[in-house]
Amino acid sequence: MSEYKKICRRCLFSDMGEEAYKEMISAHVDIIKEADRTDEALYKSRLDTCRECEKLNAGTCASCGCFVEIRAALKRSSCPNKKW
Numbered sequence: 001m002s003e004y005k006k007i008c009r010r011c012l013f014s015d016m017g018e019e020a021y022k023e024m025i026s027a028h029v030d031i032i033k034e035a036d037r038t039d040e041a042l043y044k045s046r047l048d049t050c051r052e053c054e055k056l057n058a059g060t061c062a063s064c065g066c067f068v069e070i071r072a073a074l075k076r077s078s079c080p081n082k083k084w
């Protein structure tokens with residue numbers, strides 16, 4: 001029997017399982033230069049805000065279409081709705 005993991009609208013890719021995260025997000029975040037990358041505390045804070053946001057839709061932002069885990073990893077990036 002194959003394993004089925006339900007994906008909810010309020011899920012980040014990291015919440016959907018390790019494979020989804022590695023394939024979709026981690027590879028992109030890993031190539032961001034250290035100088036351009038958000039520090040861990042701020043990254044977590046940004047993603048906690050996204051998790052509570054009505055615009056989060058299965059890892060993407062309904063306002064701008066971005067993958068929030070990539071957008072949040074960029075130091076100079078910001079939320080399109082000024083939540084972070």
Ligand code: SF4
Pocket residue numbers: 049050053054055056060061062063064068078079080081082083084
């Ligand atoms: S980037 Fe902003 S608007 Fe988009 S899901 Fe995150 S908090 Fe919500």
